[in-house]
Amino acid sequence: MIKIISTSEKLNIILSRIGMTKKELAEKWGISQPSISQKFKENNWKESDLKKFCEITGFEYKIVFTEKNGIETI
Template identity: 40%
Template sequence: MVSISFGEKIKIILKRKNMTIGELAEKTGQTRQNLSNKFSRDNFSEKEIRKFAKILECEFDFYFIIKDTNEKV
């Protein structure tokens, strides 16, 4: 199974919502350059991801799954 980064997931959602990184940056009070740098480093806090989800009108769940029991933590 191929894992994609949070940045790539956000870019997919942006494309589906016809929104640019610049527009997302504006809505979050960041510069486009700063947000682009975060995308290149895939360096987002959970708080930022939740803010993106709200702006993009998406649900976001963040959890671990214990492999031997499939329990979500």
């Protein structure tokens, strides 16, 4: 069975791979570390948040729509 990981889990993996802490992310973002931690805890990410995260970390993201059977359609 394939386990789908949350957005927060994916972002944590990126931070780990580039060696950036949530505190450093918050400083570069211009918000408090507790605010960043809350986003991760609640898995509460707006599209604008993802764009900002990618701007800071040097990544990009793509939105992919799939049918319930798992076939990528768009």
